[in-house]
Amino acid sequence: MSVDRRWVLMALGASALGACGSAPVRGPTAPGLPEDLRPQPNAAYDAWVQAFQQRALRRGVSQDTLTRGFRGTGYLPGVVKRDRNQPETRRTLEDYLSIAVSDERVALGRAALRQNAALLNRIEARYGVPAPIVTAIWGLESFYGTRRGDVPVVSATSTLAFDGRRGAFFEEQLTTALKILQAGDVSADRLRGSWAGAMGHTQFIPTSYTAFAVDFDGDGRRDVWSEDPTDALASAAAYLSRNGWRRGVSWGREGTSGGRVIQPQAGGPSFAVTANFAVIKRYNNSDSYAIGVGHLADRIAGGGPLRGSFPPDAFGLTKDDRIALQRGLTARGFDTGGADGVIGAKTRAAISAYQRQAGVAVTGDPSPSLLAQLRA
Known part of the structure; x- marks a missing residue:
């Protein structure tokens, strides 16, 4: 399950930096979505959906769920365009951290930590994941809940399943999303997320949601979509805990003393990392992402900027x-x-x-x- 989530978030790229859209709204189509993320006529897609629904029925999805799940949804050409036009080169670590650990994200993270201190402390007590780490993941995944994604998950995953580039993977996500709807954790109009189907405050894809999401507030639903981030933040901590997070161990630190040392950008700072660094990479399999989470968490907790410097870029500019x-x-x-x-x-x-x-x-x-x- 975690491998699935890592693939999607690596594909999203900007999603990891909270660029997946504005907060969810009600209705079949969010009014702020660009035109290419609104349903467009496509006869081949319609035929694919009809065939898929027969497969879904055999997999335990009810006809009522299919009717509710597909109401108001459709083929989204913008999803295919985004999937096929991934950047061929990644950002440098310096550029990544300039965005991921910007002054704004640090300031908002410190405010989020203060405002949610009681909740985050309870989550830390249960799962052993420090409050600043959970807050940092929240900040990177959805800009502290303000950019959770407006795209109907059924539209996004069915479009990608129909497109066929990773058809089996996205058909599994689509089927799982419908089963989430069938279980009653979310209504059809709130089953929204990024263009690739990642959902809620901490951007779980459907299979990761099924495997790791928790009902921390005890209301009978694992609600990662709500304005209330309780279940989503606890679910992120549960994800890390179940993937081997070691209580009381840091993610790592800038420097070269002790442990495994990495230098993701030639000429830039080095980092001594721990086993928990690898656990963060289970959330998103990227050294830059894991350093971003760890360094943002340190800054949120009151730490300062990196001490080391980065070399000039390919154009000779610092x-x-x-x-x-x-x-x-x-x-x-x-x-x-x-x-x-x-x-x-x-x-x-x-x-x-x-x-x-x-x-x-x-x-x-x-x-x-x-x-x-x-x-x-």
């Missing part, structure tokens, strides 16, 4: 240089989407617009010479 470049573009009226030192699509578009206005070759690439021009 993070401070990239921030200065973004600020320079913004000051001239070109929208970079913020000054975080991460050269993403918006920054590249802003660079291209600046180059076009300046009458020079349009590359969209940052450079020391561009920075010098913006500073002049």
